Amino acid sequence: MKKLLLLFLTVSLLVFITACSSDAEGEEPNEDTAGEEQQTEESSESDDNNEEEEATDEKVEAVFWHAMSGGGQESIEAIADNFNESQDKYTIIPEFQGSYEEALTKFRSVGGTEDAPAIIQTFEVGTKYMIDSGFIEPVQSFIDEEGYDISQLEENILNYYTVDEQLYSMPFNSSTPVMLYNKDAFEEAGLDPENPPQTFEEIKEAAEKLTVKDGDNTEKYGFSILNYGWFIEELIATQGGLFVNNDNGRTEEATEAVFNGEEGLRVFELIDDMNKAGTYGNFGSNWDDIRAAFQTEDTAMYLDSSAGVASTIENAPFEVGVSYIPYSEEAERNGVIIGGASLWMSNGIDQEKQQAAWEFMKFLQTPESQAKWHIDTGYFAINPAAYEEDIVQERWEEFPQLKVTVDQLQETKPSAATQGALISVFPEARQQVVTAMENVLQGTDPQEALDQAAEETNRVIEQANRANQ
Template identity: 25%
Template sequence: MKNKFTLILMVTMLISILAGCGSSANNTNNGAAANTTNDSSTTNAADPAPAAETPASGEKATVQFWHSLTGKNAEYMDALIKRFNDSHEDIEVVGTFQGSYDDEVTKLQQAIASGTAPDVSMLERAYVQMFADSDVLEDLNPYMETSGVSKDDFTEGLMGHSIFNDKLVSLPLNRSTPILHVNKTLLDEKGLAIPTTWDELKKVANALVVKDKDQVTRYGFTMPYDTWYPIAMISQAEGTFFNADNTSIGFGDNGVGVKVFSYLKDLQSSGALYYPPAQDSGNIVTQMFVDGKVAMMFGSTGSIGSLADAVDFDYVTAFLPQDKVFANPTGGANVAMLSGSKNKEAAWEFINWMETDPQGALPFIMSSGYLPFTKKMVESKEIQDLWAKEPNRKVAYDQLQYATDTNKDVAWPEVMHEFFSAIEAIMYDSKDIPSTLDTFKKEAERILAE
């Protein structure tokens, strides 16, 4: 097991170095927008924090908590931690920002190997399996049973990255899906309806393009540089990222991949699609949307709250348009307890409080726009009143009925790097789509066979 974990550590560190741009995009797309602010309960330490020591009788237990939230969402998390600390005299949670999701994974692996891991960590949902497979995450089932908590208490569609090897190793926290963000004011000016299909999206996006001679001054549609959105479109075309037995990709030989990227390149060539540079892509497209320079945007549900505060037009959200079916991958992060924690009872108290207490994650969810992750949270007066006032947020929750995750495999981080390379070749360098995807397929099969 140690050899396997060391191998994964080396691979992920290499990916982090080679795919730094993708890491930034991933984090931004899930609601992070700027640098985090300092707080008495939050640090920006670049080096791993030491795991908490077992407190002596009567002493306060310290729980180290790592996260990847920035901007407003970091402020909301700081407030959550402060609420916990103010209400628990015997426990102090210290929150530490560790960079993007990918940065945090690399630091966490290094900390586990050196025995300096935190007690609790946020983990981007696609990485949970890698840590679970290495047996370094605590099984939460016994804690949940003692606390009267059941996996059935959680929102359907958000538990797909929680149970591995018959162990419940993580619970939802800042979870999201991609969604269509729309400047309805611009659509109304042209008498256009919000698109619900790929064909409608292409027509509306092209109709909203504004050019000054050959220069596009307003685009119809955009999305950040990320694997998330092509994966969503692959699912909408009834493809899967991996095949049924995870030995190859599931969108190669059936033509789905060629269909998806041909569609995007057609929109890009007409000026209807603005495809941003890899570096800081989430912030770039978000600012363009806020400034009215693009009419529609694929983006995270986790940015609904900040967008609602920033725009000065009629802003609405909608399901991602369908091809053959509606489908969308989930995203964002879960929370997990590290099996090496020396303060497991205190760590569980923090996790359980976040997940189930009305003063836990509920205010964080309401402020950020991330998805409510328990049934009680969904049924709460606070969420119901919020949805009545801001229906954009309910759209995000309703879209969960079409949630699907087909990129689940312990090898996903390495395969993701190769997929980013394919996306770059097609979207930036206009390489031949079939041959590029064929090369990616062979690389994915090589990785999956290892």
């Protein structure tokens, strides 16, 4: 009996010890289990850190609205790709927005908000509107903060976008007018193809020899100008004339048009005289039409944008000459106003997007980028160092006429005239000049046509100035 009782106590003790041991394992994990749980926690923390690093490493995306189609769009996208691949902080996203006018209209609806693009391309006559809009951050603030050297860039291009010693936008696609002429036609008419006319009187004389008539029908006109206000502005400026008062609106707000002064009258009298003589070809206001007229030899001389020179040379069935735009013999040649467009930075957007925009603008000004842009599009290189790049030298060897456009720009005398006018209603003013041109071609007296255009321009200037007060 005692043996049975001892066995029972022994078994009970073993069961108790086993139970205690089991409870202890449940309360405190053994060493192996603790290691596994610690590894799981560390793995979780590591995953969180990786996600944070990935979020931090994501590139800042900045949208770039532009108005370039065709080859210009292809070049923009290629340069943006080069920038995106050159660094790991920013991604520029180019987006085509239609014409300059369409892009600006869209920008007006989102300017000053987070929905605005970081960069918008705006044509030169939109400069005053952009400055007054309150929607942009002047690039001068980034230039000053960083100490960026703009002396490396073309002064006669920077001048247009500089107001009160502040560079408001970064020049991009810049061009000037030049005169293109048919060298073969010059030889046939007994003119020296290497010595094109320079003054208004020389243009009239050469046009008489270049005009070809068959009875009452004119087969070939001597000279033509597109019905586009830009060319009239340039022909006035190269004489040293202004478009509006107060130094073209650069010392004070412009209050009236002055393009109907003696410089403007000389231009309109040139058109009027040649039109009456039958040596002036009126091919309307469409760029393609006047370029086609030149290609088909319907006109022997005409004014075009420097950006269109290379394509015209390539497509013409004759040798093309390029010369400076003509000027009145009653004035000195001053040079040309820059045309085209520039890049503006939005305000009211994330600062990182602004920084992305600034970095891209600087990338665009490198000689390599500017050389590519010049070759692809015909627009000037904002950084003249680009002209020393091999691809540019090779292009100039093929088309030496391109250098003429650069020489004319670099020989321009900086002044209020060649700096260009600043008015917020420039598109409306330009249309008034076009109407005046059309009226002269229909027989209206040149001074009367100019005065009417100036009067209408004054009206819209007054309205705009009143609205801005």
